[in-house]
Amino acid sequence: MEKFVYDFAEGNKDLKDLLGGKGANLAEMTNLGLPVPAGFTITTEACQRFLAEGAHVDGLDTEIDRHLAALEATMGKKLGDPGDPLLVSVRSGAKFSMPGMMETVLNVGLNDESVTGLSRQAGGNDRFAWDSYRRLIQMFGKTVCDVPGEEFEEALHDAKVAKGVKDDVQLDAGDLQELVTAYKKVFAKHVGHEFPQEPRQQLDLAIEAVFRSWNADRAVLYRRQERIPADLGTAVNVVAMVFGNLGPDSGTGVAFTRDPATGESGIYGDYLQNAQGEDVVAGIRNTLPLADLEKIDKKSYDELLQIMATLEGHYHDLCDIEFTIERGKLWMLQTRVGKRTAAAAFTIAHQLVDEGMIDLDEAVTRVSGAQLAQLMFPRFDLSGDPAPLTRGVGASPGAAYGSVVFTSEAAVAQAAAGESVILVRRETNPDDLPGMIAAQGILTARGGKTSHAAVVARGMGKTCVCGADELEVGRDQFTVHGQVVREGDVISIDGTTGRVYRGEVPVRPSEVVQYFEGDLDPALANEPLVAAVHQIMTHADERARLKVRTNADTGPDSARARRFGAQGIGLCRTEHMFLGDRRELVERLILAHTKTERDDALAALRPLQRADFLDIFREMNGLPVTVRLIDPPLHEFLPSLEELAVQVAVARERGEEAERDTRMLAAVRRMHESNPMLGLRGVRLGLVIPGLFAMQVRAIAEAAVALAAEGGTPRPEIMVPLVGAVQELETVRGEAEKIIAEVVGDSGVQVLIGTMIEVPRAALTAGQIAEAAEFFSFGTNDLTQMAWGFSRDDVEGAFFWRYLELGIFGISPFESIDRDGVGRLVRIAAEEGRSARPGLKLGVCGEHGGDPESVHFFHEVGLDYVSCSPFRVPIARLEAGRAAVESAGSDHR
Ligand code: ADP
Ligand code: MG
């Protein structure tokens, strides 16, 4: 027989799947001997069954009966007993804390009769009893029966107006009794029947409502955004009530064992006298700082501090706590490992190591690459304490300011005039793309982390805040909380916190980046945050098995990446070296009619390439540098077909046709492709244009020899892009080996030759390809495009938001590797490549190399390195360390 209900004494903190976070921790505290009111938890499995089977779950009722009877026995009272009622709270609590879920119902068991019993038991405290009853009707009505909350608020407001008072506490017993009558009317009007008087029926209805709230719209939306599985279900906690609203010697509060904003230790929290439940967070009355409790009730205060120390010692982490004091007696109502800012996460982990509570391995798992990334963005300097206009979802991190524009066209025009602008839209769609590119940041009134704006902004690395509260976007102004912001006014948006400010908030560079750069002001070196980052990164590097390289095409980028801890270059794109004033040479190459013309063009390019490579090899002295031979289609270096056609037509009209333009137009026409992504590019170019790859190979080998001659240690690796068949690679390799042998001579320089794996066919024939490759580097951007059959530029802005909304994928496969599909190709290629050539070096050079989730996947698959943009190198280092620690941990278990 399945067990659906657990007494608090039966559970523990590791049963979160079954008992939800709240239930598991209530059980843990109970078993630690802390003062937790008695109660029981109905499991998430019962919820799953209830939702699957509709109303009835076999055996659940009898189990609840039994546990309720036990609770009544413990408390010496019966639920809703007219003379001396036991009251309970009914609280939702899923495995992950979910703000979209049903709230709690307090005081279940009160009715027209037991309200007097409650008063009598409280020493004739009528006011308390009626206050508790009106709260029950309000919470029950709102959360169980969907009565609009405003109606209760209005009735409460009317009661205060009638009495001529401002504060709830100024209403006396008689006022509250009348309020109960008013509330009951509101209830009956909306629900169609009277407020249920039968206590057990109240309990059952509340439990079922919690079950159903799992599928409420808000909860579903939240889960999708946070990628919480939809089938977990919520647990329900039934807890004997304790009362913080019995008078000034009672109260309720929240506490943190450390400051969740900075991580510093100290007393943090709020307390409210003579109050129940959520009054503290609701902001109805002004709370007191927790430290003031010492003066109000020293005994409870000391006990609370004692308990906080016990909880930290037990959970080895920052805990947050809900408590209530009933006539001088302290009760614990909730604890959990508390949420914290990115800075606090690092600082706390570091402190806990110093305090001997956790070891360094554990500390590494307490922080994440995403948190480190947050610390690396420039931030607003909030020392002037600017009041935010509003707040939304921090959808793409960063700090941006600029003047407000409301259309994509305006954004483009003003940005072209050199102004920095923030594009403000109700929501964005693909037509807004040019404006999004032009803007410094994007602010929308609707949508969350998976909206069009969010997805596109993250793809571009642009600051974005979505779904800002109360934002009404008009044609040339927006209003928010009664304030008007006009086109051209300056605002500042924080893509990390989601806050929006009026005016230009000064931006402060990240001290963590300054630390990585090595040019940190000595005064900052002792900052707790910098010390924490240093300690944790050092340990992550020690543990990491995956190496982290960088994608860089210039000497300065290489140098910066090296300071950020890169252990080589995983992708040096040579095509960037064909831009600027070298375009002309490339044009000559493309337009060449004869072998001599072509050879001349190539000969002119070679020394330029050689100089670029030498710069990079110098900066990366001693470390491997993977140079990719030219990849994009050549027409990317030519003028656009339309422009050129117009130019030639106009010239012809005037009779002043230039022979060069006409030849160019013919070449552009000839090379025009309807699907360039799948056209003449990569290895195909090398095979079709004689001498192109040879020139690049020669330049690489010559640069390496030059560095060796300076006494350096070059470690060049030549990478052939877009290979789909081993024959392609063999052809290029044959030619390259001859050139290398000729250039290198007896200089001792070693040059490896390998390939990208970015065409699905290459992954599927990796065993063959490995025969001709000393290394593989997974080009996961193209591999994703080709595996899914969509081009990133076309799909990301056009319809990804819809796919995310429909849950077809939870995150863009360009942001985080699609483990099941693209990941499978990587796995196959890694395994078959290694079995054909033991010791084959395996890496990744797609953008996934800097994505935390993906780094863990590449660790699991057993790759040797990931490569990412310089800025993401520290993030990948940290995640590589975490992946190693976590996989070692799971081996122990
Ligand atoms: P949430 O998940 O929104 O925090 P809770 O279930 O924790 O909801 O309850 C909301 C409020 O009611 C909290 O302040 C909590 O401390 C209080 N509360 C819950 N159960 C009881 C109880 N049995 N006695 C007194 N207060 C309670
Ligand atoms: Mg709570």
Ligand code: MG
């Ligand atoms: Mg590619």
